[in-house]
Amino acid sequence: MGAIMKKAQTAKKPETIISLKDITKKFPLEMGGEQQVLFDITFDVHAGEFVAVMGPSGSGKSTCMNIIGALDTPSGGTYELYGRNITGLSPDELAVIRNEYIGFVFQQFNLLSKRTVLDNVMLPLMYRGLPMSERVRRAREMLRRVGLEKFESYLPTQLSGGMKQRVAIARALAGDPKLILADEPTGALDSKMGNEILKFLKELNKTQGITIVMITHEFEIARYANRLIHIYDGHITYDGPVPNTEAALIKSESKGRKK
Ligand SMILES: Nc1ncnc2c1ncn2[C@@H]1O[C@H](COP(=O)(O)OP(=O)(O)OP(=O)(O)O)[C@@H](O)[C@H]1O
Numbered sequence: 001m002g003a004i005m006k007k008a009q010t011a012k013k014p015e016t017i018i019s020l021k022d023i024t025k026k027f028p029l030e031m032g033g034e035q036q037v038l039f040d041i042t043f044d045v046h047a048g049e050f051v052a053v054m055g056p057s058g059s060g061k062s063t064c065m066n067i068i069g070a071l072d073t074p075s076g077g078t079y080e081l082y083g084r085n086i087t088g089l090s091p092d093e094l095a096v097i098r099n100e101y102i103g104f105v106f107q108q109f110n111l112l113s114k115r116t117v118l119d120n121v122m123l124p125l126m127y128r129g130l131p132m133s134e135r136v137r138r139a140r141e142m143l144r145r146v147g148l149e150k151f152e153s154y155l156p157t158q159l160s161g162g163m164k165q166r167v168a169i170a171r172a173l174a175g176d177p178k179l180i181l182a183d184e185p186t187g188a189l190d191s192k193m194g195n196e197i198l199k200f201l202k203e204l205n206k207t208q209g210i211t212i213v214m215i216t217h218e219f220e221i222a223r224y225a226n227r228l229i230h231i232y233d234g235h236i237t238y239d240g241p242v243p244n245t246e247a248a249l250i251k252s253e254s255k256g257r258k259k
């Protein structure tokens with residue numbers, strides 16, 4: 001893994017972080033047969049991009065994100081992360097890759113409710129072989145970055161939704177990932193808190209160059225990104241700069257439907 005990072009750091013062009021080629025996903029149906037959810041998904045994401053993956057409910061966004069996050073494997077196609085084909089890796093190898101390279105932010109925060117804020121943020125550092133004092137120092141630094149340094153000994157249940165999501169972002173950052181994957185990060189928040197979180201993600205992308213792939217079904221949220229990939233019925237129907245209005249995407253939906 002070290003060699004991959006070294007190669008990536010010396011490259012001149014923005015490095016390719018995610019490369020999906022002809023990715024398909026089929027799920028078995030309970031009554032037999034299977035349902036195809038993703039069709040020939042092909043796109044690259046380069047270092048420093050902020051990409052929104054947008055589409056209606058059931059279009060395959062989370063399925064796509066789970067593959068990108070090495071939480072699930074595709075039925076076909078190839079997936080390269082940092083130039084390494086990870087399609088055929090074992091669950092253990094995938095777990096190492098997730099821990100080392102990817103920070104996750106989920107709609108429901110996924111915090112451990114009986115552990116303190118500080119413990120939650122320290123979690124991804126557990127497998128890094130760092131001494132306890134260093135883990136605490138790093139977790140505190142991340143909490144400071146999200147403005148929650150005074151809340152380290154609170155339990156997640158004592159925090160507002162927006163604060164919980166900030167803890168989740170601090171946890172995602174603790175492992176020093178180059179890539180953050182966020183699945184509907186503001187889906188459980190009111191619009192004021194949601195905007196705060198989006199501004200924060202945007203700031204991370206701008207000032208620290210952290211690559212972000214964010215799933216949303218709302219155009220107003222996708223506008224925070226620099227690039228928009230629209231998925232409809234498991235097909236990419238748009239991939240480009242965020243358009244000024246949603247109308248461009250609705251046109252592309254009807255194109256996708258005809259397929
Ligand atoms: N583990 C699974 N087993 C079987 N079918 C699944 C599984 N996960 C997803 N699906 C199906 O795949 C399709 C796409 O689901 P997915 O969760 O990717 O959609 P989504 O775009 O994220 O939707 P939402 O906006 O509602 O979160 C749906 O028809 C869903 O029922």
Ligand SMILES: [Mg+2]
Pocket residue numbers: 061062063
């Ligand atoms: Mg989803």
